[in-house]
């Protein structure tokens with residue numbers, strides 16, 4: 234299918250981007266980063282299918298019922314396609330300042346939203362200290378997709394299975410949103426509200442993603458389970474991060490699960506199981522079981538609900554063990 238008609242605006246600066254977004258928001262405007270999601274969406278041309286209960290009466294009283302963008306036709310539910318034909322695309326490709334990976338003086342990692350998965354993979358500090366993010370970048374699509382797909386695009390696309398979004402939430406990333414009205418910072422776990430939905434306003438865009446400095450005894454890991462090794466959306470993806478004190482007790486732990494809910498989910502029960510304790514095999518298994526019960530998966534062609542729950546348990550145990558090994562190397 235051919236692309237719909239639109240004009241492409243190419244701002245030279247962050248300020249000009251904000252002005253374009255403010256001016257054009259009422260005409261329909263969309264940001265273009267690497268384009269690996271946007272151009273596919275525009276050709277379909279469907280951004281997302283949102284499922285509504287018949288009882289709710291359609292879009293005005295909508296209730297999102299699924300983690301997937303695909304249709305379900307069980308008689309109770311119908312799909313409402315949201316067509317997406319913006320009049321303007323704002324291409325960010327000239328904003329070189331948003332292609333930087335920087336370790337700040339206080340040890341935090343600041344990544345420009347236009348940084349590609351390939352650039353993240355090649356940054357050695359990232360693999361050492363923010364391992365889950367490097368592994369999320371490794372998991373994205375294929376070499377071609379990694380060369381174009383950006384961290385900002387993966388986060389703003391807001392898919393429940395997004396391979397760099399899941400680790401970003403796990404690692405406690407902050408997102409900087411900019412507009413003519415100013416700058417605001419939101420936590421990555423509060424940014425996504427549902428499949429393909431975020432709290433970003435039409436006149437805002439994502440400029441930087443900042444990750445907390447890793448503690449001296451901390452580690453993280455991400456594992457994506459998919460039906461194929463490349464070019465496939467995950468059946469389940471789990472990211473874990475952990476911090477230990479000098480005695481080996483857990484001082485902080487976060488597990489984020491992808492593709493098992495309408496957005497990436499933080500496994501709430503893991504904290505209570507591990508915090509303040511030495512992470513023995515028995516406790517890791519208990520935490521992993523808790524995570525699988527926190528997940529809210531659905532059945533679809535990629536996997537059944539039961540299979541996904543089991544895989545959350547397996548991958549939580551696996552990523553927690555890897556994160557602990559990495560933390561212990563640094564201890």
Ligand SMILES: Cc1cc2nc3c(=O)[nH]c(=O)nc-3n(C[C@H](O)[C@H](O)[C@H](O)COP(=O)(O)OP(=O)(O)OC[C@H]3O[C@@H](n4cnc5c(N)ncnc54)[C@H](O)[C@@H]3O)c2cc1C
Pocket residue numbers: 263264265266267268269270271272273346347372373374375378381382383384385386387388389390394395396397433437438439440464465466467
């Ligand atoms: C063949 C193929 C395989 C893929 N495989 C995977 C995979 O394995 N895992 C995975 O997670 N994804 C996968 N994807 C999806 C996609 O590649 C990623 O989500 C990628 O990171 C998107 O980045 P982008 O720069 O191309 O985003 P774009 O397509 O440019 O944008 C994506 C969305 O985010 C918005 N956006 C982009 N940047 C900003 C910004 N700075 N501020 C505000 N809004 C912004 C856009 O308007 C759009 O809505 C695949 C896509 C393709 C085509």
